[in-house]
Amino acid sequence: MNIHEYQAKRILSGNGIKIPKGKIAYTADEARRAAKAVTARGPWMLKAQIQSGARGSGRFLEAKAGSRSGIRMVSSLRDLGTEAEAMLGSTLVTRQTGPRGKQVSRLYVEAYTKVGFTFYAGMAIDRVQAAVTLLLANTRDDDINTIAESAPGQILRLPIDLVTGPTHAQTGRAAEFLKLQPRSYDSFYAFLRGLFKTFMANDALMIEINPAGVMKNGDIIALDAKISLDDKALFRHPEHERLKDDDETPPRELKAAKYGFTYHEFGGSIGCIVNGEGLAMAMTDMVRDSGSGVACWLNVKGGVDRDKVAAGIKIIVTNPRVEGIVINILGGFVRCDLIADGIIDAAAEVGMNIPLVVRFEGTNRDEAESILQRAGLPLVMAHNTDDAVNKILQAVREGE
Amino acid sequence: MSVLAGKNTKVLVQGMTGTQASFHVRRSLDYGTDIVAGVTPGKGGTTHLGLPVFNTVKEAVAATDATASLIFVPARSVKSAVAEAAGAGLELVVCISDKIPVRDMLEVRNILKNGKTRLIGPNTPGLITPGEARLGIFPENIHTPGQVGVVSRSSTLTYEAVLETRRAGLGQSTVIGLGDDLVIGMNFVDVLSEFMNDDNTKAVVMIGQMGGNFEELCAEWYAASPVKKPVVCFVAGNSQAFSATVGYAGDIITRGRITAEDKKKKLAAAGIIVVEQVNRIHEELQKLRL
Numbered sequence: 001m002n003i004h005e006y007q008a009k010r011i012l013s014g015n016g017i018k019i020p021k022g023k024i025a026y027t028a029d030e031a032r033r034a035a036k037a038v039t040a041r042g043p044w045m046l047k048a049q050i051q052s053g054a055r056g057s058g059r060f061l062e063a064k065a066g067s068r069s070g071i072r073m074v075s076s077l078r079d080l081g082t083e084a085e086a087m088l089g090s091t092l093v094t095r096q097t098g099p100r101g102k103q104v105s106r107l108y109v110e111a112y113t114k115v116g117f118t119f120y121a122g123m124a125i126d127r128v129q130a131a132v133t134l135l136l137a138n139t140r141d142d143d144i145n146t147i148a149e150s151a152p153g154q155i156l157r158l159p160i161d162l163v164t165g166p167t168h169a170q171t172g173r174a175a176e177f178l179k180l181q182p183r184s185y186d187s188f189y190a191f192l193r194g195l196f197k198t199f200m201a202n203d204a205l206m207i208e209i210n211p212a213g214v215m216k217n218g219d220i221i222a223l224d225a226k227i228s229l230d231d232k233a234l235f236r237h238p239e240h241e242r243l244k245d246d247d248e249t250p251p252r253e254l255k256a257a258k259y260g261f262t263y264h265e266f267g268g269s270i271g272c273i274v275n276g277e278g279l280a281m282a283m284t285d286m287v288r289d290s291g292s293g294v295a296c297w298l299n300v301k302g303g304v305d306r307d308k309v310a311a312g313i314k315i316i317v318t319n320p321r322v323e324g325i326v327i328n329i330l331g332g333f334v335r336c337d338l339i340a341d342g343i344i345d346a347a348a349e350v351g352m353n354i355p356l357v358v359r360f361e362g363t364n365r366d367e368a369e370s371i372l373q374r375a376g377l378p379l380v381m382a383h384n385t386d387d388a389v390n391k392i393l394q395a396v397r398e399g400e
Numbered sequence: 401m402s403v404l405a406g407k408n409t410k411v412l413v414q415g416m417t418g419t420q421a422s423f424h425v426r427r428s429l430d431y432g433t434d435i436v437a438g439v440t441p442g443k444g445g446t447t448h449l450g451l452p453v454f455n456t457v458k459e460a461v462a463a464t465d466a467t468a469s470l471i472f473v474p475a476r477s478v479k480s481a482v483a484e485a486a487g488a489g490l491e492l493v494v495c496i497s498d499k500i501p502v503r504d505m506l507e508v509r510n511i512l513k514n515g516k517t518r519l520i521g522p523n524t525p526g527l528i529t530p531g532e533a534r535l536g537i538f539p540e541n542i543h544t545p546g547q548v549g550v551v552s553r554s555s556t557l558t559y560e561a562v563l564e565t566r567r568a569g570l571g572q573s574t575v576i577g578l579g580d581d582l583v584i585g586m587n588f589v590d591v592l593s594e595f596m597n598d599d600n601t602k603a604v605v606m607i608g609q610m611g612g613n614f615e616e617l618c619a620e621w622y623a624a625s626p627v628k629k630p631v632v633c634f635v636a637g638n639s640q641a642f643s644a645t646v647g648y649a650g651d652i653i654t655r656g657r658i659t660a661e662d663k664k665k666k667l668a669a670a671g672i673i674v675v676e677q678v679n680r681i682h683e684e685l686q687k688l689r690l
Contacts, residue, residue, distance in 0.1 A: 285638045386679040
C-alpha cells in the first residue's frame with residue numbers, strides 16, 4: 001500500500017526528520033488559507049498529491065490546467081489561487097501513471113525551502129540478504145532510475161543492523177560518500193536514524209526521499225517523500241487504515257482485493273484465472289509467445305470460500321476487453337471443486353457467452369471436473385497449461 | 401534417499417488444531433509421514449488426530465525426539481513459532497502459513513543467522529519426498545518416487561514442474577517449494593547443494609521467477625560447484641509489464657534491474673539448461689536419458 005507525499009512527510013516528521021512546513025488543501029480557497037498559515041510571505045510550492053513519481057516533469061491533460069507540471073512554484077497568493085484552481089480536478093500524466101493519468105483531488109501547499117546540494121536517500125529490503133538497506137546517491141547529473149539502470153555502482157548501499165540501526169560509522173561513511181560538510185553531520189545522523197525508525201515502526205517496505213536537500217545552516221531536509229507500507233502488517237497498524245486512498249487503485253483491482261485476491265490488467269484479450277502468481281506469469285509469457293496477449297489475470301490463491309471465488313470470477317467475466325477465459329488451477333491448498341462451484345455460480349449470475357477453457361489438477365480435481373460436466377456449461381477441458389493456452393487461443397480465433 | 405526430510409524424519413506440527421492444518425496433517429499421516437506430535441499452547445496434554453499435543457516445542461521434542469517442525473500457525477504468531485523451533489534445536493522448519501509481515505521475516509532471518517535450524521518458506525506448499533514424507537500441502541497424488549529433485553519459488557509452478565517430470569516418465573527424489581515472499585528462508589543455492597550431495601538425485605528441475613537476485617547467485621554458485629548434476633530451469637515473468645505491476649520496487653535500486661531475460665542468460669552461461677516455456681521441461685529431461 002502506497003501513501004501520499006503529505007502523509008509520508010507527517011510520519012517522517014514524527015520520527016525526527018526535518019520537512020518544509022506544509023498543509024493539505026482540497027479547494028483553491030483552502031489552498032490560499034493553507035499558504036497563509038504556512039508562511040506569511042512566499043514563494044510557495046503547490047504539489048499535486050497523486051501516488052506517482054516524476055510529478056515535476058508530468059503534464060496535465062486538460063488545457064485549463066496550463067502547460068506547467070504537477071509541482072509548481074508560485075510567488076503571490078493571487079497566483080497561488082489561480083494555479084490551485086487550474087490543477088484541482090485536472091488529470092496529471094507522468095511517466096509512471098500511464099497515458100490515462102490520475103485525477104488530482106488534493107494539493108499540498110508548502111513553504112518554498114532554499115537548499116544547496118540535493119541527493120537521493122532510500123531504504124528498502126535486500127531480499128537475498130534479508131537486510132534493511134540504506135541507499136544513497138548523488139542525483140546532480142542523473143535521476144535515480146537512470147543511475148540504478150545504467151550506473152548501479154554509483155549507489156551507496158549500506159545494510160542496517162536490525163538491533164543497532166544506522167551507526168555513527170555508517171553515517172560517517174555515507175557523509176563522506178555524499179561529500180557533506182562537517183556541520184551537516186548531526187542533522188544527517190538524525191535523518192538516517194529517522195528513516196530507519198520510520199521504516200521499522202510502520203512496517204514499511206520502502207521509503208524514498210527524492211530529493212533530500214542540504215539547507216544553508218547544514219541541516220538535512222526531506223523535500224519529497226514516498227512510503228510503501230506492508231499490507232500484511234496492517235493488522236498491527238489500525239492508524240494506517242485511514243491513509244488508504246481508494247481512488248489510487250483501479251476499480252476491478254480494488255474489488256478483487258476486497259475478496260482477498262490479486263488482480264492485474266494488461267493490454268490483451270485473454271482473461272486468466274489461476275492460483276499463484278508464478279503460474280499467472282508463465283501463462284502470460286506463453287500467450288504472448290503465441291502472438292496474443294493477456295487482458296488480465298485473477299489470482300485466487302488461498303481462496304477457500306465459494307462466494308468469494310464466484311465474485312472474483314465475475315470481475316473477469318465483466319471486463320469488456322476479455323474475449324475468452326482460461327481457468328488454470330493446480331490445487332494444493334485451493335480445492336478444485338470449490339473453484340468449479342464458483343464458476344457455476346458466476347455463470348448463473350452474469351452469463352457466460354465467451355469461450356471458456358478449464359484445466360484442473362491436484363486437490364479434488366475429479367470432483368471438480370464432474371461438477372462442471374453436470375452443469376452443462378459450454379466449456380472446453382484442457383489437460384495441462386500449454387494445452388489450456390492453445391485451446392483458448394484457438395477458441396477466440398474461431399469466434400472472430 | 402531424500403534431502404532434508406524423508407521416512408525417518410520425526411515431525412511435529414505447530415498449530416495443528418486449526419481446520420486447514422487438521423485437513424492437511426491427516427493427509428500427511430495417511431501418506432506415511434512420521435508426524436509424532438502437535439504443539440498448541442494451552443492445549444498441552446490433549447490429543448488431536450491421535451497425536452499427543454504439547455504446550456511447547458521443547459516438551460514435544462523431549463517426549464518424541466522430533467527433529468523437524470511443520471508450521472501452520474496464524475501469520476501473527478509465525479515469528480515466535482519459528483524462534484521457538486530454533487530454540488528447541490530443530491534441524492528443519494517448514495512454514496506453510498502465509499501473509500506474514502516482512503518485518504517479522506527479517507527478524508526471523510536474524511534469529512536463524514548463526515544457528516543450525518533451516519527454514520523452508522513461509523507461504524510455500526512445503527516439502528515432499530514421494531513415498532516417504534509430506535511436510536506441507538502438496539497434492540500428493542501427482543508425485544512418484546524417483547530421481548529428479550524439484551525446487552521452485554512459485555507454489556503452483558512447483559506442481560507444474562512435478563507434472564513435467566511425470567510427462568518425462570520420471571519420478572521425484574524430493575520436491576521443495578521455497579515460497580516467494582519478499583523474505584524467505586532457504587534459497588536455490590541452499591537446496592541445490594543438498595541435491596548435488598544426494599546420491600539418489602540425478603537431475604534437478606528449478607523454477608525461478610522475476611524479482612530478487614536468487615537466480616543470479618545460483619548461477620554463480622553452480623558455475624563454481626565441483627559437482628554438476630544437470631539442472632533444467634524455467635524462469636517465469638518475461639513480460640516487461642510485470643516489474644511495474646507485480647514486482648517489488650526496491651529490487652531495482654538494491655540490486656540493479658534484473659529481468660527474467662537477464663536471469664536466463666546468466667543461468668545458461670553457468671551451464672544450466674534453460675527452457676522458454678514451463679511445458680518444455682519434460683523434453684529436456686527426456687534428453688538426459690536418466
